[in-house]
Amino acid sequence: MNIIEIGGLTKKFGDFAAVDNMSLTLKEGEIFGFLGANGAGKSTTISMIASLLRPTKGEIKFLGKNIAKHAHFAKMNIGIVPQDLAIYEDMTAFENVRFFAGLYGFRGSELKVRVEEALSFVGLGDKHKELPKNFSGGMKRRLNIACAIAHRPKLIIMDEPTVGIDPHSRNYILQSVKELNRMGCTILYTSHYMEEVEEICTRIAIVDHGKIIADGTKEQLKAIITDSKEIWIDVKSVEGLNQERLKEIRGVLSVRIEEQRIKIQSRAEIANLNDIVQQLIRDGMEIRAVEEQAPNLETVFLTLTGRNLRD
Amino acid sequence: MNTLHIAKKEIVSALRNKSTFLFMLAFPIALMLILGLALSNAFSGSIEIGDIKMAYKIDQASPALASGWESFAKAAEKNGVTIEALPSGEDGKQAVTEAQYAAFADVSDKGIAYYDNSRSTIESNILQGMLTSFADRYNLEAAFASAGASSRNGGSGQAPAQLVKSTSLTADSQPNSMDYYAVAMTTMIALYAAINASALIESERTRHTIVRLSAAPVSKAEIFAGKVLGSTVINAIFIVAVMLISHFAFGANWGDHPGHVLLVLITEVLMAVGFGLAVGMIFRSKASHSFLLIFIQIASFVGGAYFPVNDFGGFIGAVSYYSPLRWNNAGVIETVFGGDTAPALAAAGFNLAGAVVLLAVCTFLIRRRETI
Numbered sequence: 001m002n003i004i005e006i007g008g009l010t011k012k013f014g015d016f017a018a019v020d021n022m023s024l025t026l027k028e029g030e031i032f033g034f035l036g037a038n039g040a041g042k043s044t045t046i047s048m049i050a051s052l053l054r055p056t057k058g059e060i061k062f063l064g065k066n067i068a069k070h071a072h073f074a075k076m077n078i079g080i081v082p083q084d085l086a087i088y089e090d091m092t093a094f095e096n097v098r099f100f101a102g103l104y105g106f107r108g109s110e111l112k113v114r115v116e117e118a119l120s121f122v123g124l125g126d127k128h129k130e131l132p133k134n135f136s137g138g139m140k141r142r143l144n145i146a147c148a149i150a151h152r153p154k155l156i157i158m159d160e161p162t163v164g165i166d167p168h169s170r171n172y173i174l175q176s177v178k179e180l181n182r183m184g185c186t187i188l189y190t191s192h193y194m195e196e197v198e199e200i201c202t203r204i205a206i207v208d209h210g211k212i213i214a215d216g217t218k219e220q221l222k223a224i225i226t227d228s229k230e231i232w233i234d235v236k237s238v239e240g241l242n243q244e245r246l247k248e249i250r251g252v253l254s255v256r257i258e259e260q261r262i263k264i265q266s267r268a269e270i271a272n273l274n275d276i277v278q279q280l281i282r283d284g285m286e287i288r289a290v291e292e293q294a295p296n297l298e299t300v301f302l303t304l305t306g307r308n309l310r311d
Numbered sequence: 312m313n314t315l316h317i318a319k320k321e322i323v324s325a326l327r328n329k330s331t332f333l334f335m336l337a338f339p340i341a342l343m344l345i346l347g348l349a350l351s352n353a354f355s356g357s358i359e360i361g362d363i364k365m366a367y368k369i370d371q372a373s374p375a376l377a378s379g380w381e382s383f384a385k386a387a388e389k390n391g392v393t394i395e396a397l398p399s400g401e402d403g404k405q406a407v408t409e410a411q412y413a414a415f416a417d418v419s420d421k422g423i424a425y426y427d428n429s430r431s432t433i434e435s436n437i438l439q440g441m442l443t444s445f446a447d448r449y450n451l452e453a454a455f456a457s458a459g460a461s462s463r464n465g466g467s468g469q470a471p472a473q474l475v476k477s478t479s480l481t482a483d484s485q486p487n488s489m490d491y492y493a494v495a496m497t498t499m500i501a502l503y504a505a506i507n508a509s510a511l512i513e514s515e516r517t518r519h520t521i522v523r524l525s526a527a528p529v530s531k532a533e534i535f536a537g538k539v540l541g542s543t544v545i546n547a548i549f550i551v552a553v554m555l556i557s558h559f560a561f562g563a564n565w566g567d568h569p570g571h572v573l574l575v576l577i578t579e580v581l582m583a584v585g586f587g588l589a590v591g592m593i594f595r596s597k598a599s600h601s602f603l604l605i606f607i608q609i610a611s612f613v614g615g616a617y618f619p620v621n622d623f624g625g626f627i628g629a630v631s632y633y634s635p636l637r638w639n640n641a642g643v644i645e646t647v648f649g650g651d652t653a654p655a656l657a658a659a660g661f662n663l664a665g666a667v668v669l670l671a672v673c674t675f676l677i678r679r680r681e682t683i
Contacts, residue, residue: 051525051526052525071528075526080526084519086518086520086523090327095323099316103317103523103524103527103528103529104527104528105312105313105528
C-alpha cells in the first residue's frame with residue numbers, strides 16, 4: 001500500500017517554484033532516499049508532507065487520505081527529524097521527549113513508557129536526567145530522533161539526521177534507521193552523504209529544480225547510466241594539473257579532484273584512456289594507479305543533474 | 312489539554328531560568344529598596360523648620376474678627392508659630408524686609424493684606440496656608456452667623472465657631488516612600504513581562520522547535536493560548552512574590568483590597584504579554600527586545616515609576632497619560648490608600664481592553680503565517 005502519494009505538487013514563493021509539479025509515491029515499509037543538492041526542493045517537499053507548508057497546487061495523500069483535509073490523522077502518524085536540532089537545552093532529555101510526545105495526546109503512565117522506550121531506542125536511556133547542553137553532537141542528534149519517534153509514527157521523515165557528527169554516532173543512527181524500518185516504520189530519508197543513502201535506502205528519488213528527475217532502486221538508477229564511465233586516477237600530487245586540457249579530450253564529460261585522486265567522467269563508448277594519461281604526464285603528474293569504475297549513485301546524480309550532491 | 316501542556320512547559324522553563332529570577336525579582340526589590348530609602352524625605356508628611364514669627368496689625372476690625380484672630384494666633388502658637396502684634400509706630404513691611412519676621416499681616420474687615428520675605432519661602436508658604444485657612448473658616452463662620460440672624464432661629468444654639476469643623480480627607484492614608492515604590496516597582500515589573508513575551512514565539516523559531524510544534528497535531532490557537540497562559544501565570548507568580556517580599560521585608564502597605572490590587576496587576580501582565588507578543592511578531596528579530604526596553608523605560612519614567620507623576624507638567628505630563636504605568640499606579644494607589652475599589656476596576660478594565668486588542672493583533676498576524 002502507498003503510504004504517501006504526491007500528485008502535481010507545486011510550491012511557489014513569489015514567482016519562484018521551489019517544487020514544480022512533483023509526483024511521487026512512497027510504499028509502506030520502505031526506506032526512501034530523497035537526493036538533491038541544496039535548493040533542489042527536498043526540504044520544501046518534506047515540509048509540505050509534514051504539514052508545515054501549504055502546497056500552492058497539487059495534493060498529498062497519507063494512507064489514501066488527503067493531508068489538507070485530514071491533517072490531524074496525518075500528523076498523528078508522521079514523525080519529523082528536522083535537519084537543525086529541535087530540542088530545548090534547558091530541559092532534560094526525558095523532559096524534551098515527554099513534552100513533544102505529550103503534544104500527541106499521551107498522558108500519565110503511557111506517556112512515561114513511550115518516552116523511556118524512545119530514549120532507550122536511541123541509546124540515551126541512562127542519560128535521561130541530563131541536560132542536552134552537556135551532550136555531544138551525536139547524542140543531541142539521537143535525542144532529536146527520540147523526540148520524533150516517541151508517538152510511534154508510521155512514517156518518519158529524516159532530514160539530514162547525521163549532519164556534523166562523528167562516525168560512531170553516524171553508524172548508530174544508521175543502524176537505528178534500519179531498526180525502525182524493521183519495526184514497521186516507513187522512512188523518508190534525505191542526506192548529502194551518498195554512501196549513507198546507498199547503504200540504507202531501498203528506493204531513491206533524485207530531485208533537481210523542484211522536480212523528480214529519476215526514481216527507483218539503486219540498481220534501476222545505475223542502469224540509467226549506460227553511456228558513461230568513471231575513470232579514477234591516483235597521482236602523487238595534483239599540483240600543475242590543467243583541468244581545462246583534460247576536459248578538451250574527446251569523450252570527457254567532467255573532471256573532479258578529490259585530494260590526490262582525479263575523477264574523470266567520460267562517454268563509455270570512446271576509448272580515450274591513453275589520451276588522458278598522456279595529458280597528465282605532460283602536466284607533470286606522477287601516476288600511481290588507474291581504475292575504471294562502474295557507475296555509482298554519485299555518477300548517476302552527477303550525470304542527471306550536472307552537479308555534485310554537496311554543491 | 313494541549314494548551315495546558317504548553318503552558319506548563321513555559322512555566323517550568325521560566326522557573327529554571329536564573330536570569331528571569333534576577334530580573335523579575337531581584338531587580339524590582341533592589342530598586343524598591345534604593346528608591347524607597349533614598350527618597351523617603353520626598354514622601355514625608357513633616358519637615359523640620361525653625362521658629363516662625365509673623366507680625367500683625369488689626370485696623371478697623373469687627374469684634375468677631377478680632378476675637379477670631381485671637382483664637383487663630385493662640386492655635387498657631389501651639390504649632391510653633393509666633394504671631395505678634397506689631398509695636399505701634401513700627402513699619403511691618405520694613406520689619407519683614409529686615410528679616411525680623413517671616414511675614415506681616417495687616418488685618419481689617421476689608422481683608423488681610425499679607426507681606427512676606429522671599430528669603431523665607433518655606434516659612435512664608437506655611438504662614439500663607441494658615442492665613443488662607445483662617446480666612447476661609449472665618450468667612451464660613453460669618454456666613455453661618457448671618458444665616459442664623461436672618462432666620463431668627465437659634466438653630467442648634469451653638470456658637471458659629473463650633474459649627475465649623477474641618478476634616479482632612481487623606482490625613483492618615485498617604486503612602487510613604489516605601490509604599491509608593493512597592494506599588495511603582497510592581498506595576499513596572501508587570502510591564503516588563505512584555506520582554507519575555509516578545510521571545511515566546513520567536514525563540515521557538517530560533518531553536519527550530521517551531522518545526523516540531525507545527526508538525527504535531529496541535530493547532531496554532533492552542534500553541535498561542537498555551538504561550539500566553541504560561542507567560543501570564545509565571546509573571547503573575549513573580550508579581551505576587553514581589554508584593555509579599557515588599558510587604559514582609561519592607562513593611563509596604565498593600566491595603567485592604569488585595570484582590571482588586573491583584574486584578575489590576577494580573578490584567579496588566581496580560582496586556583504586557585499581548586504587547587510583547589505583538590512586538591515580537593512584528594519585528595521578528597532581537598530588535599523587538601531593544602524596542603521594548605526603550606519603550607518600557609520611557610513608560611516607566613513618565614508613568615511614575617521613579618517619581619510621582621503629579622510632579623510633571625507640560626509635554627511630559629501630557630505624555631504620561633499614555634503610559635500604562637500611570638493608570639495602573641493610580642488604580643493601585645487609590646485603592647490601597649483611598650480605600651475605593653473603583654479606580655482598580657477602571658485600571659483593570661483599561662488593561663483588559665488593551666490585552667484584547669493586542670492579542671487580536673497577534674491572532675491576525677499568526678493567521679497570515681503558514682506556520683506559527
